[in-house]
Amino acid sequence: MTNRRTLLTAGLSGLSLAMLGGTASFAQAATTSGKFVFIILRGAMDGLTAVVPYGDPNYRSFRGAIALDGPGGPNGTLPLVDGFGLHPALKEMHGLWQTGQMSFMHAAASPYRERSHFDAQDLLEAGTAQLTSARSGWLNRALAMLPNGPSQEGVAIGRTIPLVLRGPARATSWAPPLAPESDGDTLARLSDLYAGDAMLSNALAMAIETDKIADGGTMLSGNAGRGRQGVFAPLASAAARILAAPGGPAGAVLSFEGWDTHANQGGAQGQLANRLDALDTAVKALREGLGPVWANTTVVIATEFGRTVRINGTGGTDHGTGGVSFLLGGAVKGGKMLGDWPGLSRLYEDRDLVPANDVRQLFAQGLTNAWGLDRQAVLSRVFTT
Amino acid sequence: MSLNAVIAANRFGLGARPGELAQIARDPKAWLLSQVGQSQSTNMLSDGLLSSAQAFEALQSYQEARAAQRRTEASPNPAVNAEERVRLADLVGQTTGREIEARIQHAVTTQAPFAERWVQFWSNHFTMAVRNLQTTPFPGSFEREAIRPHVWGRFEDLLVKADTHVGMLIYLDQAQSIGPNSQAAQTQQGRRRAAGLNENLAREILELHTLGADGGYSQTDVTEFARALTGWTVAGPRLRRLAQGSRVGTTIFVSELHEPGARSILGKNFPAAGERQALDILAHLARQPSVAKRIAFKVAQHFVADDPPPALVARLEASFRQSSGDLSALAKTLIQSPEAWAPETRKFKTPNDFLISTMRASGANTTSTQALRATFEQLGQTPWRAPSPKGWPDVASEWAAPDAILKRIDWANLAADVIGETFQPIAFAESALGPALTDKTRTAISRAQTARQGIVLALMSPEFQRR
Numbered sequence: 059m060t061n062r063r064t065l066l067t068a069g070l071s072g073l074s075l076a077m078l079g080g081t082a083s084f085a086q087a088a089t090t091s092g093k094f095v096f097i098i099l100r101g102a103m104d105g106l107t108a109v110v111p112y113g114d115p116n117y118r119s120f121r122g123a124i125a126l127d128g129p130g131g132p133n134g135t136l137p138l139v140d141g142f143g144l145h146p147a148l149k150e151m152h153g154l155w156q157t158g159q160m161s162f163m164h165a166a167a168s169p170y171r172e173r174s175h176f177d178a179q180d181l182l183e184a185g186t187a188q189l190t191s192a193r194s195g196w197l198n199r200a201l202a203m204l205p206n207g208p209s210q211e212g213v214a215i216g217r218t219i220p221l222v223l224r225g226p227a228r229a230t231s232w233a234p235p236l237a238p239e240s241d242g243d244t245l246a247r248l249s250d251l252y253a254g255d256a257m258l259s260n261a262l263a264m265a266i267e268t269d270k271i272a273d274g275g276t277m278l279s280g281n282a283g284r285g286r287q288g289v290f291a292p293l294a295s296a297a298a299r300i301l302a303a304p305g306g307p308a309g310a311v312l313s314f315e316g317w318d319t320h321a322n323q324g325g326a327q328g329q330l331a332n333r334l335d336a337l338d339t340a341v342k343a344l345r346e347g348l349g350p351v352w353a354n355t356t357v358v359i360a361t362e363f364g365r366t367v368r369i370n371g372t373g374g375t376d377h378g379t380g381g382v383s384f385l386l387g388g389a390v391k392g393g394k395m396l397g398d399w400p401g402l403s404r405l406y407e408d409r410d411l412v413p414a415n416d417v418r419q420l421f422a423q424g425l426t427n428a429w430g431l432d433r434q435a436v437l438s439r440v441f442t443t
Numbered sequence: 444m445s446l447n448a449v450i451a452a453n454r455f456g457l458g459a460r461p462g463e464l465a466q467i468a469r470d471p472k473a474w475l476l477s478q479v480g481q482s483q484s485t486n487m488l489s490d491g492l493l494s495s496a497q498a499f500e501a502l503q504s505y506q507e508a509r510a511a512q513r514r515t516e517a518s519p520n521p522a523v524n525a526e527e528r529v530r531l532a533d534l535v536g537q538t539t540g541r542e543i544e545a546r547i548q549h550a551v552t553t554q555a556p557f558a559e560r561w562v563q564f565w566s567n568h569f570t571m572a573v574r575n576l577q578t579t580p581f582p583g584s585f586e587r588e589a590i591r592p593h594v595w596g597r598f599e600d601l602l603v604k605a606d607t608h609v610g611m612l613i614y615l616d617q618a619q620s621i622g623p624n625s626q627a628a629q630t631q632q633g634r635r636r637a638a639g640l641n642e643n644l645a646r647e648i649l650e651l652h653t654l655g656a657d658g659g660y661s662q663t664d665v666t667e668f669a670r671a672l673t674g675w676t677v678a679g680p681r682l683r684r685l686a687q688g689s690r691v692g693t694t695i696f697v698s699e700l701h702e703p704g705a706r707s708i709l710g711k712n713f714p715a716a717g718e719r720q721a722l723d724i725l726a727h728l729a730r731q732p733s734v735a736k737r738i739a740f741k742v743a744q745h746f747v748a749d750d751p752p753p754a755l756v757a758r759l760e761a762s763f764r765q766s767s768g769d770l771s772a773l774a775k776t777l778i779q780s781p782e783a784w785a786p787e788t789r790k791f792k793t794p795n796d797f798l799i800s801t802m803r804a805s806g807a808n809t810t811s812t813q814a815l816r817a818t819f820e821q822l823g824q825t826p827w828r829a830p831s832p833k834g835w836p837d838v839a840s841e842w843a844a845p846d847a848i849l850k851r852i853d854w855a856n857l858a859a860d861v862i863g864e865t866f867q868p869i870a871f872a873e874s875a876l877g878p879a880l881t882d883k884t885r886t887a888i889s890r891a892q893t894a895r896q897g898i899v900l901a902l903m904s905p906e907f908q909r910r
Contacts, residue, residue: 101892176867176894218860240852244896248852248903251887255905257791257843265845318892 091209092354092389093301094309094428095344096197096222096421099337099361100179101317104375105382105411106367107330108148109162113141116402120367124325133326138162139395146326147335150342151386155393160386163396163420167363167413173377175318178362183222185418185441196418197309198225199440200425204308212309213300215293223311230307232300234292243316290314290340298347301355308429314340317361321372341386353388356428360384360417366409367402380411383420389427396420447471449879450784453910454746456556458800464877475557475778480771484558485591487549493538495588495609498580499692501538503680505531506576535580539573542583543816543826548809551802558594561774563795564745566590569605569652570834571614573827581610582827598738598768599729603722606648607694609677615644615832622673622702627685640702645669647832653728655737660709667706671713671721674701735763741837742777748789749838755782788879788909791839794822796910797851801902804875805862822850852903859898868897872904879906 111117112128112135127133128143135143136152142164144152154160169188170181181189185196197212202225204210212223214231223229245266252259290312297310316333323330337359345352364381380400386392397415406412422436444464451471452459459467467474478484493501508528553559571585572578589608593601605611612618620641621628645668649660678686678695685697696718706713706720709731713723728734739759743751762776763769777783792800798818819825823842829835836842862871868888872880884904891897901907 174889175892176897179893217857218864240849240856240899243892244852244856244899247887247891247896247900251884251900251904254883255909257839258848258905258908261843261845261848263845265849268845269849313893315893315896318890 092308092356092428092430093306093348093351094197094200094425095297095301095355095357095387096309096311097337097340097357097359098179098182098220098222098311098313099317099359100313100315101175101361102178102363102365102377103317103333103361103381104319104323104330104365105164105166105361105380106364107323107325108145108334109138109164109382110135110143110145111141111164111399111402112143114402120369120402122369124323124328124369124373126325142395145331145334147331148338150338150345151384154341154345154386158393159388159390160384161390161392161394161396162385163383163415163417165380165400165411165414166360166383166397166417166420167380167415168417170363171379171413173363175362175377180221182360182362182417183220185222185421187442193221194225195220195222196421196440197222197311198227198229200429200431200436201225201227201229201309203431203435203439204429208305209308211307212311213297213307214311215297215300216311216313220311220313223309232296234296241316243318290336291343294340294343295347298344298351302348302351312340319365319374320370320376321374323374345388348388354428355387356385356389356424357387358383358385358421358424360420364411367405367411368409378410379406380413380415383417385420385424385427387428396423444468444877445471446786446878447784449877450786451475452556453800453879454783454788454790455560455778457550457553457559457796458556458803459875459877460552460803461806461874463803464874468877472778476775478555478558479774479778480595481555481558482592482595484555485562485594487545487553487587487591489545489587492541492545492583492587493580495581495584496690496692498535498538498584499609499677499679501531501534502577502580503691505535535576538580539583539827540816546583546586546826547799547802547815550799551807556803557774560746561594562586562591564742565594565601565605565770567829567834567837568741569601569611570829570832571605571608571610571827572829572832574614578610578614581613585610595771595774596769597729598734598763598770599726601770602648602652602729603725606644606652606725607675609692609694611644612675612677612694615647616641617644617672617675618677618679620644620669620673620676621700622670624704625673625702626699627697640666640669640673642666642669645672648725648728651832651834653737654731654733658731658733658737664708667708668721668724670702670704671706671708671724674698674718675721676700729768732764735760735768738768738773739763742773743782745837746777746790747783747785749840752782755780788906790910791843792908792910793835793837793842794819794824794847794851795826795835797908798822798854800875800907801855801858801862804871805858806865818854822854823847851908852899855899855902856895858902859895862898863894866898868894868901871898872901872907875901876904876906880904881906 110126118125126135129135129137136146138144138155151160168182170178177189183195201210201212211228214220214223216231217233219229219231249262252262293312297312300306301310314337319330348355360383361381364378365375366378370376400412400414404412418441422433422441425431425436426433445468448464448468448471451467451474452464455475508531512528550559566586571582573582585608589604593604621639623640642665646665649665650656654660674696676695676697678689678691678693682697685699686695689695698717701717703715705715708724711727713720716723739756742759743755747755758780759773759776762773766772824835868891872888884906888897888900891900
């Protein structure tokens with residue numbers, strides 16, 4: 059699917075090339091042969107479960123029943139740097155860590171300090187210091203700094219172009235040719251909303267039940283039918299195909315939903331572990347799908363904010379601040395923990411992981427790494443507007 | 444802002460467009476009353492749409508081309524151009540497509556949405572639906588010609604216009620009905636046409652358009668009425684001689700087809716009067732007390748509750764009787780009735796009204812027909828495809844099946860992507876629902892994981908699904 063904007067800007071960029079007779083000087087060092095992939099985990103992934111600070115003395119008491127252990131324990135994590143372990147479902151990503159193709163940033167946050175998913179996602183994608191009425195995203199502004207050519211383009215995997223990819227540079231979108239189905243999480247929320255409405259709640263309950271039977275009872279496991287949105291790998295494979303095609307776009311955006319684990323989030327197994335497994339499988343699908351192009355690929359995985367440090371009364375966690383973010387790919391010289399670790403002895407507003415690190419630093423590093431853009435130019439032109 | 448603005452927009456209308464609630468809130472009743480009785484409130488743009496006569500001609504041309512091709516198919520040099528036949532088929536098909544698009548567009552953008560509900564109510568009362576090739580091109584022109592101009596006048600006039608329109612005459616088989624003792628039946632030409640009485644229109648007028656199934660008429664009444672209706676038909680090629688120069692595709696009365704003699708209906712004698720005989724009967728039917736009762740119930744059920752308050756029905760019935768079926772007076776009575784303004788939302792939106800109100804809330808000005816037609820179909824209410832002359836059902840139990848709810852949610856997911864490009868979820872819900880937005884729904888929306896999910900929750904909330 060080609061966005062209208064694509065056609066418009068395609069015409070304009072052709073015109074400017076003809077008029078200027080070349081590309082702007084700042085972009086001379088940049089290259090479009092590198093690929094940059096941004097994966098947005100919408101719904102706020104719990105960073106303390108993805109990257110477990112098992113060495114922190116306060117970790118276990120805050121997390122209680124959903125706490126994970128250090129490497130080697132019964133609920134053991136996979137070793138990263140001393141005191142930090144990767145969730146056991148993230149096997150592919152751990153493999154990348156071991157081969158020096160992944161780094162992570164803990165206590166990472168955008169400048170957003172409230173707790174609305176939408177506003178937080180908007181600011182994460184805008185890349186600005188605060189929410190403004192300007193509607194362009196940092197990935198698009200970075201693409202605009204690249205040399206003109208067929209690859210100076212971003213693709214969104216989904217039905218619409220998210221804010222991060224909107225702006226002056228060319229952007230397209232591609233959606234899987236499947237009829238969209240409402241996911242189990244949305245149905246659960248509607249069930250709650252219908253509690254006082256007998257007709258609607260009965261109808262929805264019956265519909266969900268029928269659906270479950272039709273899917274062979276797999277609905278709860280999130281592997282089929284309406285749980286299909288929990289499977290991210292096909293989207294990643296599609297992104298890989300599009301990126302790896304000759305003259306394919308230099309950037310791609312994927313959105314993975316369903317991280318809002320207010321209840322029963324689980325530990326080594328459970329709801330969140332299933333999502334992490336789906337994420338890990340998607341990273342693997344991306345690597346395999348890109349083939350040799352993987353060596354030139356940089357991937358950033360981020361979420362709009364972290365979750366509360368304390369477990370809540372329903373075995374889940376609520377909207378927080380500091381979270382975790384990943385930088386990985388064949389083009390990444392990784393194996394590092396980026397930024398500072400603020401510890402759990404002091405919490406932000408007595409509930410959240412202190413947002414010690416600006417996640418935009420990691421974004422800038424990713425863009426620099428992927429496209430050879432000047433880091434200062436990226437910071438000033440892409441992230442502080 | 445008072446809740447009445449939302450009730451005016453949602454219960455009486457087709458849902459608020461962005462900014463519309465504030466405008467209505469100045470005086471919700473006045474806003475509704477200003478739409479009553481104004482012919483411009485029910486007009487819609489008909490650029491590029493065919494009149495029923497033009498549609499009839501297009502259909503005729505296509506059918507002739509098809510028949511000619513069938514005759515010559517076997518010969519080595521077919522005389523009929525297949526391309527021309529396909530062009531004519533497209534012309535007929537596109538007529539329907541354009542009509543649907545225009546109707547949706549009008550409903551989405553109209554500033555007189557109560558008038559549009561009123562039109563659609565009467566259009567459904569006098570259902571003229573696509574049933575086969577012969578009926579395909581007519582429902583749009585039927586609504587524009589027979590319904591829209593007459594919904595603020597007297598019921599009797601609307602009844603006559605609807606039941607003598609070309610579309611209805613074809614849909615309910617009246618066009619072929621011939622009096623067994625008519626002049627035409629006695630002639631060679633008449634016999635060749637398999638002359639006979641068709642009772643369909645007469646029966647549906649009694650059962651659906653006027654008295655109702657329990658309205659106290661007998662099979663004899665049906666047959667007598669059918670006899671009286673003979674002669675009312677459509678000027679077409681086969682009637683060229685009898686139509687005496689009338690334009691093809693228009694309603695005509697052909698006395699040669701009319702069953703001679705007096706008729707007795709509901710115990711009343713109707714002397715022979717040619718074309719007036721059926722009109723006299725229609726006028727008599729329109730004045731029956733059971734009609735006032737039935738129309739009052741249907742209006743109350745359509746706008747207020749599946750099981751409407753008896754006091755409201757009684758008030759509407761009195762209005763209908765006292766005004767001799769003045770439909771403007773009926774609409775005004777509805778607007779002035781306290782029961783219609785009760786805060787409880789007792790009506791569940793039909794798929795049509797859910798889709799239209801979603802598009803209105805999104806501020807859409809243009810609509811893409813193809814995608815939308817498919818959506819109406821998926822949700823079970825393709826425009827002008829009502830399953831029977833009874834029209835679309837008007838109670839929640841017919842529309843709130845589990846699978847239907849799930850389909851609404853799936854579509855809401857799609858729509859939310861588009862709406863999310865313009866609206867934040869809470870702003871969207873506030874714009875569409877104003878003070879009707881409950882704290883519970885507001886909280887659920889604000890806790891949604893994504894903007895899309897938030898908009899889905901707003902669209903699927905009880906306060907958006909109900910009215």
